[in-house]
Amino acid sequence: MMDTEHTDSDSYNGSVEKYYRFHSLIYDATRWSFLFGRDDLLDGIPDLSSKPRILEIGCGTGKNLSRLQYYFPDADLVGIDLSSAMLEVAKNKFIDSNQVKLIQAEYGADDIQLEPFDLIICSYSLTMVGDNIEDVIVQITDGLNPHGYIAVVDFNTSPFGWFRQWMEVNHVDLSGHLLPLLNKYYRPVISEKNDAYWGLWSYFTFIGQHS
Template sequence: MTKSSSSHTTSTSSQQSQKVEAYYQLHAQIYDATRWSFLFGRENLLDKIPDLPSQPHILEIGCGTGKNMERLSYHFPDASIVGIDLSPDMLQKAKKRLGSTKDIELKLGQYGKQSFNYDSFDLILVSYSLTMFDDNIEDVFEQICKDLKPQGYIAAVDFHTSPFNWFCKWMEMNHVDFSEQLFSLFKKYFSPSDIELKKAYGGLWTYFQFVGRQS
């Protein structure tokens, strides 16, 4: 990659981050009250995760209002859990939800190469976050592979696609990518132990659940 193209990539990534951050300045206030009607498969995803080692290290990318972290703390009570999100408004909601819950850390910022100085993670969770990343999504997958222990698990749930162009365009206005590439990348980078594609609202769109290890 040339210097100019690298600069363009960084600029594009920064612009997308700013758009998403601005989007959640409003939507953080109504997120938990409204997203139940869209974000299917989050709750039972955790039931698909195999047993983890004692005192596991867990990361959630795009932790939002902390709802998944609350469930993770219940499922893995001896875990050290880190959540990262680029929206201060969403993290403020998470802080109120989680309070002073032991062994949970919230980190403001965009997930990437400079995000962590921790040991590798036994589990990385991504729930309806990666479809909102910019075009350099393979860089994110490569970083996930670096942050995940060799025998660690990736668990993901996210939008897949829709047969209706109007719906894809509407979701794009809400910063969600419906291009299908995400599901393919999970299968490229990780060997699945549990994988499902499911329809929402009779096929208005499909979403996937994926649990696996590095290929």
């Protein structure tokens, strides 16, 4: 019997991997124009304990991990991403560093065993997860140390159906489903929504604590 759920997941992951083979070449040069709030998210991270363990899910080209090296010079940093092309770009940022570990995989895969983290960051990655988003949120919760933090910046929604459909073509869900889920599983420390391009879409910043 065909495992439909597994097959659908493999098909989606393969589609995302293909998408980023090209976009990895232009990602850092172009995404500043619409991935808003990434710097503000890192600026809002609370103080962490000495030698924290930090994970970024969907680390892409390593932009956030590079800044996290500056913020937390004694941290154990791990980045995970589906796209081998994006990770190849990221590796070039950390050639001389043993502080950062990069993993090509789907977060939560059975063959990936990770110790708990003090902070898990998701920067414009959760709206690309698909229908099993709540399962991923639960996995993130399980992957945090007691009183650990999740930090998320991502798209929220748009009042324009044509724009939501266009973003869906680009593997992004603009249904506004994420903030309610995050508030369900975490105690908010920061929760802000902002408009982009005069209301074409909204995005949010969320930092919450696992309690």
